[in-house]
Amino acid sequence: MKLGSRLKLFTTLRARLFLGFLTLSLPLVLLIILLLPKINKVILLSQKINEANISPILDTQIFQARDIVSHWILTGDARDQKNFMQIWDEINQTKDTWNDALTKLGDPVILEHWHRLEELYEPVYHAQFQVMSMSRTHDSLAAMNQYIERVRPISNEMIDIIDGKYNAQGRRMGGLYEEIKEKINRHTLKIDNSLQILKHSAYALLFLAVILTIIVPLITQRILATPIDKVINIARRIAAGDRDVVINIEDEDRLSQMLSSLKLMQDAIRNNEQKLLNNENETRALLEKLVSSSKKLSQYSSKVAAGDLHERLSMNNDDVLYDLGKDLNKMTDGLASITQRITEVSNEIVTMISMVKNSAHEQNESINSQASAIHEISTSLEEIDKSSKQTMSKAQTLREVAKNTYEQGKLGAESVNQSIEGIKISEEKMNLIAHTILDLSNHTQQIGEITGVVNTLAQQSKMLALNAAIEASKAGEAGKGFAVVAAEVRHLAEQSEQSTIQVQKILEDIRRATEKAVLVTQEGTKTLGEGIERLRKAGEVIQTLSKMINDAAISTQHIEIAIRQETVGIEQIVESMYEINRTTATFSAGINEMMDFINKLDEIAVHLKEDVNLYKV
Structure with missing residues (x-):
């Protein structure tokens, strides 16, 4: 019994329409389910690329700081002290930017090299700051050169970490810049692959949606048109005067309810026609009595109009016009x-x-x-x-x-x-x-x-x-x-x-x-x-x-x-x-x-x- 009621539920007009539109929306649902993870992944990778795409000026700033100190030792220009503090402020800002970007990038090898580079910044700064703080005398110049010579290996190591060491061909290889570039290329390749997958999935779902858009309306039209045509045919026969049309009601859906209404209308029309026929017979008999009484009244009225006021009208109690x-x-x-x-x-x-x-x-x-x-x-x-x-x-x-x-x-x-x-x-x-x-x-x-x-x-x-x-x-x-x-x-x-x-x-x-x-x-x-x-x-x-x-x-x-x-x-x-x-x-x-x-x-x-x-x- 429960199985039969469930089957009837799927055969009702509302259920048919619901299934039809659900079938049409299925490709869109699948498209959303498949594309959302890919889109999120593409967005995440794009963010990483943007964060990793930082300004490659670390080595330049190190060279600028070293040049300013050397110029100070040679000339003693007071502007070099101001330029020295300004370049180290820029170096600190760049360090903060790189630190945030590389932390979000999350590559352990790159982070290890970066932490080593951060450790080397501190001794270089202190050595250069001591040189810039000394007064320029003959003895102090020798001390300054010693400080510079002691810091030079550290700054060279920092350049090697940033730009890489020289290979046999005399080119620097394996620095932070190179590693970040390779990381960006890998993420870009993943984005391209995800976009290709999204494109193929979209084409496939679009093709499926076109097919369903053509097939589902045809099937729905065929399912709905047959019972509706049946109802229209019955209504036309009743309107033409056929009162013996047989109306079979099999289900309990909306179309069946419409057939029930037509059957009730057919019975009501049949009963009203019978009542009208009975009333017509009664009206005909009453009209005959009315005509007979009207003739008597007309004759009597003619006599009164002619001046004869002696006679009186005689009528039975059952006459229609007795009163x-x-x-x-x-x-x-x-x-x-x-x-x-x-x-x-x-x-x-x-x-x-x-x-x-x-x-x-x-x-x-x-x-x-x-x-x-x-x-x-x-x-x-x-x-x-x-x-x-x-x-x-x-x-x-x-x-x-x-x-x-x-x-x-x-x-x-x-x-x-x-x-x-x-x-x-x-x-x-x-x-x-x-x-x-x-x-x-x-x-x-x-x-x-x-x-x-x-x-x-x-x-x-x-x-x-x-x-x-x-x-x-x-x-x-x-x-x-x-x-x-x-x-x-x-x-x-x-x-x-x-x-x-x-x-x-x-x-x-x-x-x-x-x-x-x-x-x-x-x-x-x-x-x-x-x-x-x-x-x-x-x-x-x-x-x-x-x-x-x-x-x-x-x-x-x-x-x-x-x-x-x-x-x-x-x-x-x-x-x-x-x-x-x-x-x-x-x-x-x-x-x-x-x-x-x-x-x-x-x-x-x-x-x-x-x-x-x-x-x-």
Whole structure:
């Protein structure tokens, strides 16, 4: 049982697809399994080659250090000490690089030679350092040469380890460089072999993948297409109407489940067709009963439509339209009752319409006469309104003129007041000018007194200069210089005397002019006082006139307000008369419309009475 279930598991649709895609991915899995170790090996070897590919400068650095020491012994150049320390720093860095690379390379023979080389670096450095540290004297030079000779065999051994010893042909062989090169060549050969193997494996797996890509889809298509074609064939036969298709279900996979669904669909279609057939027979019998009942209802409805309300419809309880027939009988009874009521009401309507028609005719005549009277009143009121508006317009014009005159009067009064104020200011200025002129007269008098003193001093200076000139002439040659000074002083005194005389004349003219100016300002002040009094009287007259004009403007405004109120009242009366006229016209139109409606209602009542008489109750 377990074996059978496992076999069915591999025959399901999902299992087939899984196996197909697993087969397609198998070459890739094999390729990965085979190539990963080779790739890792190639990567490891490449790393070793890169690490072993170090700079071959060890022997060069040893020669450089030895040359620097020799140059120091010969020349004593101070730069050699700096170069010596720098080259040994580079040697130490190179040693560290080589040590890391050779340790990773892991070759025991190379490591043995390298450790020996490291041991020789120490004595060489100490010997050279001692030489570079000595002071250069005649005795020290001999010691330096001894140190150099002692270190030379060590450095030669180091070169032999690095580059190898000389063979019979005079070439160095078997050094570290040679061993590392052979190691690199062996690793490179292994990489080439691994790459060749990878290439052949890739070609083989690619060929296998191509074959599987072609074969597996064909096999999968053939395995899946057969049951799917079977399902499609069964579905087409069922769709064509074949309800007896035999559906055999052998397995439990997805295709078998699809066949089960088709079988269930086939059974459901068969059952639904049987139910539809039964329903069709029942519907046919019910339709025959419905047609028979419809004929009875149609005949009865035709009689009722023709006006025969005496008969009633008789139907059995098992009729399909029994309830409808019962409702038609009730409708006929109601229609007969309504017809009787309509007949009675239509007779009453005809009588009432005649009465309303006569009353409406009388109201129409009364309204027409009333509308004529209202039209005459409205015409008279319109003439009164026009006259009031003209009067109000004239009152407004008069009020505006009075208002403008009052405003001009106010402006005139203000101008008079401003003129009075200006004249008062001018009067004050005239008084100030008079006082200023009087002060000027006093100052000129004081200046005259000062010029008199100056004139006296000038005359005295003139006399003194004359006396000095006389005394200088008496002194002879010794008094010539003093005589010149005395002459200049006398000349200045004469000029001062003449200037004071001119100043006194000018001051006299100023005094006379100030006296005239004082008289003029006094007369101007008196004239300004008289002008102020006249302007004050004119201002009082203008204010009185402005007040009278203002009173007239106020009276005009009262008149305008009264006329405006009267105009508003007249306009309201006119508007009311218009409203009455419109209402009367509307009412008259309503009466006319009502007359038309009454006439139409009369016609309708007559036709209604004729139509009701068709029904026989």
